[in-house]
Amino acid sequence: MRAMKFSVLALVFAAGALLVTRPAAAHHSAAMFDDAKVVELKGTIKEMQWKNPHVWIQVVVDQDGKPTEWSLEAGSPNSLSRNGWRSNTFKAGDEVAVRLNPMKDGTPAGQFIGAKFQTDGKTIGRWQ
Amino acid sequence: MMRRTAIVLFVAAAVFVGTRLIAAQAGSALIAAQAQSTLIAAQAQSAAVAAQAQSATHAPASALPDWSGIWAMQGPTVFDRASVQPQNGRAGDPGVREFPPYTDEFEAAYKKNIELIKQGLFPDPITNCGTPHGFPRVMNLPDVYEFAVTPQATYILTENGPNIVRVYTDGRKHPAAEDRWGTYSGASVGHWEGDTLVFETVSAKGNSDHDVIVDRTGLMLSGDAHFVTRLRKVNDMTMEAQMVIEDPKALKGPWKITKQYRKLPAGTWAWDYGCAENNRNPISSSGKTLTLGPDGKPIDKKVD
Numbered sequence: 001m002r003a004m005k006f007s008v009l010a011l012v013f014a015a016g017a018l019l020v021t022r023p024a025a026a027h028h029s030a031a032m033f034d035d036a037k038v039v040e041l042k043g044t045i046k047e048m049q050w051k052n053p054h055v056w057i058q059v060v061v062d063q064d065g066k067p068t069e070w071s072l073e074a075g076s077p078n079s080l081s082r083n084g085w086r087s088n089t090f091k092a093g094d095e096v097a098v099r100l101n102p103m104k105d106g107t108p109a110g111q112f113i114g115a116k117f118q119t120d121g122k123t124i125g126r127w128q
Numbered sequence: 129m130m131r132r133t134a135i136v137l138f139v140a141a142a143v144f145v146g147t148r149l150i151a152a153q154a155g156s157a158l159i160a161a162q163a164q165s166t167l168i169a170a171q172a173q174s175a176a177v178a179a180q181a182q183s184a185t186h187a188p189a190s191a192l193p194d195w196s197g198i199w200a201m202q203g204p205t206v207f208d209r210a211s212v213q214p215q216n217g218r219a220g221d222p223g224v225r226e227f228p229p230y231t232d233e234f235e236a237a238y239k240k241n242i243e244l245i246k247q248g249l250f251p252d253p254i255t256n257c258g259t260p261h262g263f264p265r266v267m268n269l270p271d272v273y274e275f276a277v278t279p280q281a282t283y284i285l286t287e288n289g290p291n292i293v294r295v296y297t298d299g300r301k302h303p304a305a306e307d308r309w310g311t312y313s314g315a316s317v318g319h320w321e322g323d324t325l326v327f328e329t330v331s332a333k334g335n336s337d338h339d340v341i342v343d344r345t346g347l348m349l350s351g352d353a354h355f356v357t358r359l360r361k362v363n364d365m366t367m368e369a370q371m372v373i374e375d376p377k378a379l380k381g382p383w384k385i386t387k388q389y390r391k392l393p394a395g396t397w398a399w400d401y402g403c404a405e406n407n408r409n410p411i412s413s414s415g416k417t418l419t420l421g422p423d424g425k426p427i428d429k430k431v432d
Contacts, residue, residue: 107429
């Protein structure tokens with residue numbers, strides 16, 4: 001495990017059991033994601049796009065004093081709704097910690113793994 | 129003189145009206161005759177179709193199995209899990225492949241796809257929203273299935289789509305070769321053997337237009353593939369599809385695949401899958417799958 005420069009929190013976990021994490025099949029190649037890394041960020045939800053083919057969660061993270069918007073891709077609303085999600089699971093302003101497989105090219109985006117709400121400690125997705 | 133003229137005009141008018149009346153009556157009779165013959169022809173056709181259907185092996189509604197409910201394929205989307213290497217490899221991961229009894233031509237094409245996957249340049253055709261998965265991939269999908277059974281046809285509905293496989297069981301045969309063409313899901317006709325739906329699928333377009341794969345490892349079949357599928361409920365919680373695939377262009381021998389589907393809890397919903405609703409993953413000219421930001425512009429560091 002090594003800390004990244006992000007001022008709030010960003011952790012990269014080394015490959016291990018935790019990393020068998022890929023969510024249900026996407027409608028596209030997952031070649032852009034780095035399955036060997038798990039990044040954890042703390043930030044504020046800007047928006048959740050509850051639409052097909054993928055739910056997208058927009059999170060604003062303070063990185064070295066600069067707000068950076070991350071795009072996190074999750075499964076389809078269809079499959080997520082059958083696994084405890086609702087269309088308002090994430091609301092604008094929610095303070096969260098999120099884990100993701102980042103894009104390989106360093107783009108602030110990735111494949112959603114799980115999240116923990118800072119207010120009540122509840123989790124969604126995979127969070128161990 | 130005027131009186132004679134009036135009489136002539138009256139007679140002419142009467143003849144004209146009479147002629148029109150007779151013509152109208154004749155026309156009506158003709159139309160009626162035509163209608164009668166059309167009706168007879170239609171009845172004869174219906175009778176012929178009914179007789180054909182009656183002679184078929186389709187079961188009455190009361191004898192059909194109950195396949196109601198929502199079902200999910202078990203396991204990941206590797207099509208041939210018996211041969212996949214490495215074991216438990218995931219479709220789309222670099223270096224993962226299966227071993228169908230490919231001809232040299234298709235083995236070479238498969239290896240090209242595998243190489244493109246390693247380079248991140250093998251887009252899934254369905255990423256272009258609206259493209260059906262095609263047969264047999266349609267039997268190998270994430271999300272959920274429904275199986276709608278009627279005496280005349282069974283419909284395989286996939287949530288992840290768009291896909292509908294129509295299996296006609298009314299006794300019809302496949303269209304003649306000159307009356308069919310390659311489609312994504314192909315043409316399927318079937319019959320019941322007890323509680324098993326046995327159906328044959330032809331005219332699935334395969335890789336003829338390079339927009340159908342069998343799974344994300346890059347597997348393909350040709351448009352000449354022939355499929356025999358035996359679909360049945362093996363217990364209250366499990367559906368099973370056993371497929372035997374023959375393809376004179378792609379395969380040196382039959383390729384046998386079994387897929388199972390687990391029943392989800394009663395009351396589970398299937399939903400629309402409008403893939404184009406918010407597709408943030410277009411394909412670049414090189415075949416790279418891009419990622420769009422919330423503003424609709426690519427956020428990839430490199431876009432070609």
